[in-house]
Amino acid sequence: MPLNNSFAELPPAFYTRLMPTPLPSPHFIVASSPAAALIGLDAADLARPDFVDLFTGNKVAPRSQPLSAVYSGHQFGVWAGQLGDGRAITLGDLATADGPMELQLKGAGRTPYSRMGDGRAVLRSSIREFLCSEAMAALGIPTTRALMLTGSPQGIARETMETAAVVTRMAPTFIRFGSFEHWESRGQHDELRLLADYVLKHFYPELLGADNPYKELLAEVTRRTARMIAGWQAVGFMHGVMNTDNMSILGLTLDYGPFGFMEAFDANHICNHTDSRGRYSYANQVPVGHWNCYALGNALLPLIGAPEVAEEALDVYRPEFGRQLDTLLHAKLGLNESREEDSALFDAMFGLLQANHADFTLFFRRLGELKLDEPAYDEPLRDLFIDRPAFDAWAATYRTRLRSEHSVDATRRAAMGRVNPKYVLRNYLAQTAIEQAQNGDFSGVHRLLAVLERPFDEQPENASYAALPPDWAAHLEVSCSS
Numbered sequence: 001m002p003l004n005n006s007f008a009e010l011p012p013a014f015y016t017r018l019m020p021t022p023l024p025s026p027h028f029i030v031a032s033s034p035a036a037a038l039i040g041l042d043a044a045d046l047a048r049p050d051f052v053d054l055f056t057g058n059k060v061a062p063r064s065q066p067l068s069a070v071y072s073g074h075q076f077g078v079w080a081g082q083l084g085d086g087r088a089i090t091l092g093d094l095a096t097a098d099g100p101m102e103l104q105l106k107g108a109g110r111t112p113y114s115r116m117g118d119g120r121a122v123l124r125s126s127i128r129e130f131l132c133s134e135a136m137a138a139l140g141i142p143t144t145r146a147l148m149l150t151g152s153p154q155g156i157a158r159e160t161m162e163t164a165a166v167v168t169r170m171a172p173t174f175i176r177f178g179s180f181e182h183w184e185s186r187g188q189h190d191e192l193r194l195l196a197d198y199v200l201k202h203f204y205p206e207l208l209g210a211d212n213p214y215k216e217l218l219a220e221v222t223r224r225t226a227r228m229i230a231g232w233q234a235v236g237f238m239h240g241v242m243n244t245d246n247m248s249i250l251g252l253t254l255d256y257g258p259f260g261f262m263e264a265f266d267a268n269h270i271c272n273h274t275d276s277r278g279r280y281s282y283a284n285q286v287p288v289g290h291w292n293c294y295a296l297g298n299a300l301l302p303l304i305g306a307p308e309v310a311e312e313a314l315d316v317y318r319p320e321f322g323r324q325l326d327t328l329l330h331a332k333l334g335l336n337e338s339r340e341e342d343s344a345l346f347d348a349m350f351g352l353l354q355a356n357h358a359d360f361t362l363f364f365r366r367l368g369e370l371k372l373d374e375p376a377y378d379e380p381l382r383d384l385f386i387d388r389p390a391f392d393a394w395a396a397t398y399r400t401r402l403r404s405e406h407s408v409d410a411t412r413r414a415a416m417g418r419v420n421p422k423y424v425l426r427n428y429l430a431q432t433a434i435e436q437a438q439n440g441d442f443s444g445v446h447r448l449l450a451v452l453e454r455p456f457d458e459q460p461e462n463a464s465y466a467a468l469p470p471d472w473a474a475h476l477e478v479s480c481s482s
């Protein structure tokens, strides 16, 4: 594998070169075919011992110069100072038809940025990151990718004793908002400029000719962040830890930890058990995305110049988010035209979902089955609501709206089926696959991956994966522990 390391063009202050720390008896767990295809590999080959060694960090490709990067960040709204890749090691980047793709091992051992951590990741959280990265990609939401997952019997101490795993992640770059905050917070504006110029040259070359490329960079990252979060809201994805060190400079969903998918709808739902105040609740993701862009804007200010100029760049957030969510909601409801009254229809829908705690994914999927002239056909949809008359009233308004644009049942159903997933990574599905894997059986992970790679397909043979969570799932708690 001819690995470059373009990040190493930057001076040594940006990273530490180091080798991954080997793990005993590494074994293959799973690989993603679509992710492998992005770098011209066949997932079946990845089970070979040489790839297992390479992607556990037990062997290093010749000429590759692995490194861990430094960054800082705001955690839960509070300045946290220096963080950095405490357990991630970048092997290098591969040239692909769509540009460079960086390969990074997560859980490959201690680094100078590990602070109190052990540099490892446990099997449980690594399965979650692996599956969700690939699930999000299949949903069409910008994300880092997961190429492969390996495990080792090495014991790792968390609340209980667990075992080690390594996820090989891929992205054009893993540079974060916090990578910029790092240099600004230290008053090191030369380094700040080098980093911004690096990002512009490699990932936003079209902005280089602008009068103020740094302002345009902020505006474009802000736009991408707004669109990414609109994508999250539309599928009910909750990141759980939207700290600025987990915000990608490319607008990719990054660092999967205590994430969740909305089930019984509650706009104030908090998926991360550690987030007691709900800073990163479903509804708060939208303003927090903006807040994080402000943190980036503040970091870029020495390059941008005047605060008013940075403000102008940041002002794109609300309109971009609004437009994107509006587009996505129209598609989710199978509406071809955009009308003034639609925002009232959407608000009433969210109010209804909130009051009834209806399952988010099932609601939109079943809504696609609705027939304009056969209300009796609504039963499975109607069953999601405790307050049936309230549902009937909303459905009547929705039908009227559909009729007004001469909507055709079959056409609308097909279109809605392409945007409203049947399968998302519900916590209980992940948990079931994890418990099996912890007992040495990875077939559940394989099967779940296959289901999530085709979230919009009916897959009747996998219908059980679309079911409401069982009662035991109500007690599942997902925390930052990983």
Ligand code: AMP
Binding pocket: 083, 084, 085, 086, 087, 088, 113, 114, 115, 116, 117, 118, 119, 120, 121, 241, 245, 246, 255, 257, 480, 482
């Ligand atoms: P996260 O909350 O996962 O985004 O991590 C925040 C910071 O803690 C990052 O700098 C991580 O690299 C670091 N970190 C998390 N877990 C570990 C670990 N087990 N060992 C070393 N560093 C870690």
Ligand code: MG
Binding pocket: 245, 246, 255
């Ligand atoms: Mg992180």
